[in-house]
Amino acid sequence: MTDLEHFMAIRQRAECLFTFDETEQAIVRVAAEMTAELANSNPLLMTVMTGAVVFVGRLAAHLDFPLEISYLHATRYRNTTSGDTLQWKVPPQQDVKDRTVVVIDDILDEGHTLAEVERHLQELGAQAVYTAVLVDKTHDRKAFPGQRCDFTGLQVPDRYVFGSGMDYRGYWRNTGGIHAVHPDDL
Numbered sequence: 078m079t080d081l082e083h084f085m086a087i088r089q090r091a092e093c094l095f096t097f098d099e100t101e102q103a104i105v106r107v108a109a110e111m112t113a114e115l116a117n118s119n120p121l122l123m124t125v126m127t128g129a130v131v132f133v134g135r136l137a138a139h140l141d142f143p144l145e146i147s148y149l150h151a152t153r154y155r156n157t158t159s160g161d162t163l164q165w166k167v168p169p170q171q172d173v174k175d176r177t178v179v180v181i182d183d184i185l186d187e188g189h190t191l192a193e194v195e196r197h198l199q200e201l202g203a204q205a206v207y208t209a210v211l212v213d214k215t216h217d218r219k220a221f222p223g224q225r226c227d228f229t230g231l232q233v234p235d236r237y238v239f240g241s242g243m244d245y246r247g248y249w250r251n252t253g254g255i256h257a258v259h260p261d262d263l
């Protein structure tokens with residue numbers, strides 16, 4: 078089987094957890110919550126590349142107030158399905174001093190990525206740091222008990238998921254819904 082046939086098989090065997098429309102409804106709700114909280118704070122949306130690139134675009138289309146979008150690049154999984162230490166590929170690309178910063182990521186899994194990114198932005202002098210994720214994975218292995226984001230789209234079960242920006246070994250960030258990899262494929 079070629080690599081591309083393998084990725085096609087992964088996609089076909091995966092279980093659809095949420096359709097595109099269901100993810101869209103969740104994003105619209107998150108946008109309303111962010112608008113209520115942040116519309117007057119001139120926020121900087123700090124996109125954690127690469128997974129958040131789809132979420133930030135879909136979310137921003139529903140935010141009708143002044144804001145800026147920037148990015149950093151940090152990775153803990155490096156195109157695999159289990160996490161390691163966080164590797165900073167590109168530090169924050171815009172001055173965050175005295176700004177309200179909203180870290181945008183695709184998934185809160187064990188939470189080490191967001192905890193470290195948040196700590197770094199505070200060290201750089203951000204006035205306030207909020208976090209927003211498309212999905213939060215349900216399990217008891219978070220970086221600290223009770224860890225959660227300020228804005229969360231959907232809860233997913235404790236399975237490896239892809240779609241809506243999240244990858245399976247670098248592929249399938251482009252599917253509009255959210256899918257769980259078949260256990261035999263991990």
Ligand SMILES: O=P(O)(O)OC[C@H]1O[C@H](OP(=O)(O)OP(=O)(O)O)[C@H](O)[C@@H]1O
Nearest residue numbers: 126127128152153154186187188189190
């Ligand atoms: O909560 P954690 O267990 O720390 O995992 C969450 C992180 O894992 C993924 O990034 P990944 O390292 O796979 O890079 P990617 O964004 O390029 O997919 C995802 O985008 C989050 O940033």
Ligand SMILES: Nc1nc2[nH]cnc2c(=O)[nH]1
Nearest residue numbers: 186236237238239243244
């Ligand atoms: N694509 C993807 N990335 C992750 N990073 C941490 N958990 C996950 C997951 O379930 N799927």
